[in-house]
Amino acid sequence: GAGVSQSPSNKVTEKGKDVELRCDPISGHTALYWYRQSLGQGLEFLIYFQGNSAPDKSGLPSDRFSAERTGGSVSTLTIQRTQQEDSAVYLCASSLVGAQTGNTIYFGEGSWLTVV
């Protein structure tokens, strides 16, 4: 697609349920990022995929969070046993690594998660 696509755009879930958030990056982009942003706060890095390399999972806040990227394209972020503090917007971004113009990163519109 023309841009980074995320789904669902909004999700309300009950505490303790699992959620899956999907990201479809810009075609051809080898780098994919997940960030989390709570209301009024800065971007919190979660995980970074680059090509076939092992992902950088250093930002995942707990073992309830996991992510995968299948076929080097679509990524899914899974949150198990959701807690109220997981409520945030989850932003996915992608970039074309190694481009002459630099590693400009493009964001999706985010998945707004509310845990009640």
Next chain:
Amino acid sequence: RKEVEQDPGPFNVPEGATVAFNCTYSNSASQSFFWYRQDCRKEPKLLMSVYSSGNEDGRFTAQLNRASQYISLLIRDSKLSDSATYLCVVNSDAGNMLTFGGGTRLMVKP
């Protein structure tokens, strides 16, 4: 020390004012630098890349100081529509991962 640091503000300025933000980074191996803009409840969007020689795009000027490891953004003739949060973004040479600063909030008042 955070890898990328910014003054969170807010910077409250009148229309027409000139305002400048700085951003410091800790990794001397960083190669690419950007300023992003984020409007309330929206995703961040690229404002401009920052080149070694400095670069200008209309009312916006970005500078890089490698010796002191900071980048700056200057906005001239501020408009109401410039009100937003400005995010400094830096990559490290290893892995090409991008790191965001916490953002500086700008509010331009009539």
